[in-house]
Amino acid sequence: MLVGQEALDALPDGIVVANDAGAVILTNAAAVRMLGLEGDGVGRMLRDVIRLQDRDGELWWTCYDPYAGLATKVGVPEQSWILPGGGEVLVTVRISRERGGPVQQVGLVLRSARGRERLDRERSDLVATVAHELRSPLTGVRGFVTTLISRWDVLNDEQRRLMLETVNNDAERLGRLITELLDVARIDTGRLPLYRRDVDVRALAQRVIESSRIGTNREFEFDAPEKVPTVFADPDKLTQVVTNLVENAVRHGEGTTTVSLAAAHDPHLGDVVRLIVDDEGEGIPEEIRKRVFTKFWKHGQRGGSGLGMYIVNGLVTVHGGTLEISDSPAGGARISVLLPTTDPREAT
Secondary structure, three states: OOOHHHHHHOOOOEEEEEOOOOEEEEEOHHHHHHHOOOOOOOOOEHHHHOOOEOOOOOEHHHHHOOOOOOOOOOEEEEEEEEOOOOOEEEEEEEEEEOOOOOEEEEEEEEEEOHHHHHHHHHHHHHHHHHHHHHHHHHHHHHHHHHHHHHHHHHOOHHHHHHHHHHHHHHHHHHHHHHHHHHHHHHHHHOOOOOOOEEEOHHHHHHHHHHHHHHOOOOOEEEEOOOOOOOEEEOHHHHHHHHHHHHHHHHHHOOOOEEEEEEEEEEOOOEEEEEEEEEOOOOOOOHHHHHHOOOOOOOOOOOOOOOOHHHHHHHHHHHOOOEEEEEEOOOOOEEEEEEEEOOOHHHHO
16 A cells, blocks of 8 residues: 555646745655656745746746735635646645634645646537538528528429428438537436336337438348347437437448347346448448547548447447447448347346
């Protein structure tokens, strides 16, 4: 078991503690590395050790001298500062003092800002994706509605119907994107509501295939025995899983899309139904398969929000199932899903 300084040095965050006189009495390895200190910095004045600046070049000490100011000050909330080496660090300060009395001790925690940078990039990607995906259908809706309003009397019934059908399709596309964004937020926060019951996955898959036939001239095959065990799932979310998998196969694959169902037994999940979606396209190279289920993953030039497979993975996971990518017999992509036939929570 690590104790004392060894335990502090094992922490990923930097720690600096100063006494009532402003002299540093404790640091750890992370703080020494972040601050670029020679030695451990113990015995030096805190203002000389914490050499941080904001983006305007103002020194941390000038802005937040913990020994100055109101006698009621007990800390400084987490803020971003620039290290001597140019990196970004998040700094939180705790000031120990008797109520209204002098400072007894000052403790600082320095945390790498890489995690926040990653989140900022994800937010930027999300904004860019939403803006891109919304622009096209909104432009179509605006254009056709404007034409209908200004030229209603000179358009015949067939032209009006065609324009209204296009507006309706674009509105449905917007609705699907909004649903995807809401699902991503709920999956990320672990607050995705599920209303589980026994679901006839065979009938569900057939409905999805029939619906998919309407919007494409691609061929579909359905391979399943007459009797397939029910799965314990939220029927709406399971429909979303199958729909996304089929649409992904149509969008990124070629040839015939085949949906297969079969009863199986998994050593970890118990009795399951195996759902397989195959296409006859170029497949997914093995080296990028792990990235398929990340946010904003796109492969090829065929569009999409890049959220569909991330949502599929999240929905399958919360149902206690598993997902795997391999090669289809025709050389395209095969996505296999194992769905428990009973409530996986009963086994825990």
